[in-house]
Amino acid sequence: MTRSLDDLWARQVLAPLLGAAGYRVSFAGEAVTTADVVIATTGAPLPSDHKAPVVRLRSEVSARDAGDDSIYRYDRHALLGALSRQVGART
Secondary structure (H helix, E strand, O other), rough: OOOHHHHHHHHEEEEEEEEEEEEOEEEEEOOOOOOEEEEOOOOOOOOOOOOEEEEEEOOOOOOOOOOOOOOEEOOHHHHHHHHHHHHHHHO
């Protein structure tokens, strides 16, 4: 399976940073039974049985449409806000 550059960045950079901050991270398409958050890159299918909150990342600065709830992957403040809202609400 070939991974996109967005997915590689999320796995090799973002996931270790979130792990160091105490989050258990999983990715769309993986088993998420023990994850605090699921990271999904643009276009990644979500598992139908996921229980963890999902944070969708995009590589473009601007969202494509008004219904797009994804976060620009380098927007630190938006990412931290999403984690706080979605993961913090579960604890």
